[in-house]
Amino acid sequence: MKSFGESEEKASTLEQSALEYMDTLFNFAMRMTGNREDAEDLVQETYMKMHRFLHTFDEGSNLKAWLFKILRNTFINKYRKKLREPQEVHDNNDDFSLYDTIAGESEYDPYGKSSFKIEEHIEDEVKEALENLPLAFKEVVFYSDLEGLTYEEISDVIGCPIGTVKSRLYRSRKLLQKLLWEYAKKKGYLKGE
Amino acid sequence: MTCNDAKEMLYEYLDNEIDRDSYLQIKGHIDRCRKCCDKFEFEQSLKKLIKDRSQKFTISQTVRGDIVKALSDMRKARESDTKREKEQTNEDKSSRVIQLFLKRPAYALAAAFIPFIVSGLAVYFAFFKPTPPSPIIREIAECHDQHVNGNAVLELASSDQNELLRHFNKFRNFNFAVAAPESNDHKTKLLGCKDCYLVGRKSVHVDLERKLNRKFSLEIIDGSGMNINHLNEELVDGRVYYFGRHKGYNVVLWREGDTVYSLTSEARKNELIHVAKEGIRMRRGMAPQTFFPVRE
Numbered sequence: 028m029k030s031f032g033e034s035e036e037k038a039s040t041l042e043q044s045a046l047e048y049m050d051t052l053f054n055f056a057m058r059m060t061g062n063r064e065d066a067e068d069l070v071q072e073t074y075m076k077m078h079r080f081l082h083t084f085d086e087g088s089n090l091k092a093w094l095f096k097i098l099r100n101t102f103i104n105k106y107r108k109k110l111r112e113p114q115e116v117h118d119n120n121d122d123f124s125l126y127d128t129i130a131g132e133s134e135y136d137p138y139g140k141s142s143f144k145i146e147e148h149i150e151d152e153v154k155e156a157l158e159n160l161p162l163a164f165k166e167v168v169f170y171s172d173l174e175g176l177t178y179e180e181i182s183d184v185i186g187c188p189i190g191t192v193k194s195r196l197y198r199s200r201k202l203l204q205k206l207l208w209e210y211a212k213k214k215g216y217l218k219g220e
Numbered sequence: 221m222t223c224n225d226a227k228e229m230l231y232e233y234l235d236n237e238i239d240r241d242s243y244l245q246i247k248g249h250i251d252r253c254r255k256c257c258d259k260f261e262f263e264q265s266l267k268k269l270i271k272d273r274s275q276k277f278t279i280s281q282t283v284r285g286d287i288v289k290a291l292s293d294m295r296k297a298r299e300s301d302t303k304r305e306k307e308q309t310n311e312d313k314s315s316r317v318i319q320l321f322l323k324r325p326a327y328a329l330a331a332a333f334i335p336f337i338v339s340g341l342a343v344y345f346a347f348f349k350p351t352p353p354s355p356i357i358r359e360i361a362e363c364h365d366q367h368v369n370g371n372a373v374l375e376l377a378s379s380d381q382n383e384l385l386r387h388f389n390k391f392r393n394f395n396f397a398v399a400a401p402e403s404n405d406h407k408t409k410l411l412g413c414k415d416c417y418l419v420g421r422k423s424v425h426v427d428l429e430r431k432l433n434r435k436f437s438l439e440i441i442d443g444s445g446m447n448i449n450h451l452n453e454e455l456v457d458g459r460v461y462y463f464g465r466h467k468g469y470n471v472v473l474w475r476e477g478d479t480v481y482s483l484t485s486e487a488r489k490n491e492l493i494h495v496a497k498e499g500i501r502m503r504r505g506m507a508p509q510t511f512f513p514v515r516e
C-alpha cells in the first residue's frame with residue numbers, strides 16, 4: 028500500500044529530527060531532576076514514547092515543544108512533582124527590577140554617558156540563580172529565554188492559558204533578577220549597601 | 221506612548237510577542253527616551269546573558285547510542301510487523317471467504333446471483349476483525365467479576381488505612397514493589413485486599429468502591445518480564461495506559477518499573493484512567509525496593 032510506505036517514511040524523518048533535540052531535552056531534564064541518571068532515564072523514556080505516539084503528533088506544530096511536553100509530563104508522573112507556582116514568592120519580588128536596583132544602589136549613573144553593561148558584572152551567578160528558581164519558574168525561563176518557545180507553545184507545554192504564561196514569566200524574571208542581585212552582591216561584583 | 225506604557229510591554233517586546241504596530245510604537249518611544257532605552261537594553265542583554273551563561277549539559281555518548289539504536293530497532297520491528305500482519309490478514313480473509321462458501325453452498329449461490337453480497341462480505345472482513353481478549357485482560361476481568369458477583373472473599377475486609385497498611389506488610393517480601401494504596405480523594409474508598417494469581421503471576425488484589433457503590437478492582441501484579449505492549453494503548457499526561465475489555469468490564473493497565481497495575485470496573489475507560497491518576501496513590505516506603513513515586 029502506498030500510504031503505508033509514505034507514513035513510514037514521514038515517521039522516520041520526524042524521528043530523525045527529534046534526535047537532534049537530544050541534548051536540548053537532556054539539558055531540560057537535568058534542570059528538572061538535578062542528576063544525570065534520572066535525566067538520562069527521562070530522555071530515554073521521552074524517545075520511547077515519541078516513537079509510539081508519533082502518529083498523534085500534529086505536524087503543523089512545534090516538534091521540540093511536543094517533546095518537552097512528553098518529557099515534562101513523564102517527569103511529573105514519575106516523581107509526582109507538582110509544577111505549581113509558589114505563592115509565597117509573589118508578594119516580595121513582583122516589583123523588583125535589577126536595573127532600578129543597580130541604578131539606585133550602586134555608584135553607576137544610569138543617565139551617564141556610557142550604557143551599563145550587565146555582562147561585565149554578572150557571570151557565574153546566572154547558573155546559580157537559574158538553578159535556585161522554583162521548578163515552575165525555572166521551566167518557563169528555560170522555554171522562553173533558553174529555547175525560544177513562543178508564549179503559545181509554552182502555554183501548550185504547561186497546559187495553562189497564555190495570560191498565565193505571561194504572568195509566570197514575569198514573576199520568574201523578577202525573582203531571577205533578585206537572586207542575581209543577591210549573588211552578585213555577595214561576591215562583591217556590585218557595590219550594594 | 222508614555223514610559224509606563226512602554227514598561228508594561230517590555231517583556232512582550234523582548235520576547236517578540238507583539239504585533240507590528242505596537243512594536244513600532246515602542247521602538248519609536250525607546251529611540252526618543254533615554255531612560256527607557258537604557259532599561260530595555262539592560263533587559264535585553266540580561267535575557268541574552270541568561271541564555272549564554274546558563275549551563276549546557278550534554279548527554280553521554282553511551283546513552284545517546286542506546287537511544288538511537290533502540291529507536292532504529294523499534295522502527296525495523298514495526299516495519300516487519302506491519303508487513304507480516306498485512307500478508308496474514310490478506311490470507312485469512314481470502315481463506316475465510318472461501319471456507320464460508322464451501323460450507324454454505326446457499327451463500328455461494330446467492331452471491332453468484334446478487335454480487336453486492338460479496339462486496340458486503342469483503343467490507344465485513346476488512347473492517348470487522350474479531351480479536352479475542354488477551355489472557356491477562358480475561359483473567360483480570362474474571363477476577364473482578366468474582367469479587368463483584370461471585371464469592372471471592374477478601375483476606376482483610378477493612379477500610380481502615382492503618383489496618384490495611386499493617387496487612388500490606390505481609391506483601392513486603394514479594395520480589396516486586398508492593399506499596400499500600402491509599403484513597404486520594406473523598407470519593408474513593410478502599411474495601412480490603414487479598415493475594416491473587418493472574419496469568420501465573422503473583423498479585424495483590426485490592427477492592428475499591430467509588431460513588432454510586434460502584435466496585436473497582438486494583439491489581440498490583442508482578443510484571444517482571446511481562447509483555448503488555450500488544451494491548452491497545454493511550455498516552456495520558458506522559459504515562460502510557462493499556463486497556464482491554466472483557467465480560468462487560470473495562471480494564472486499564474499501567475506499568476511502574478517491574479510492577480504492573482490494573483484497574484477494572486464497569487466504568488468507562490476514561491473514568492478508570494481518572495481514578496488511576498487521581499483516586500488512589502501508593503504509600504511509599506512499604507517495600508524496601510519500592511519504585512513508587514513520591515507525592516509531595
Ligand SMILES: [Zn+2]
Nearest residue numbers: 222223253256
Ligand atoms: Zn520612556
Ligand SMILES: [Zn+2]
Nearest residue numbers: 363416425439
Ligand atoms: Zn484478583
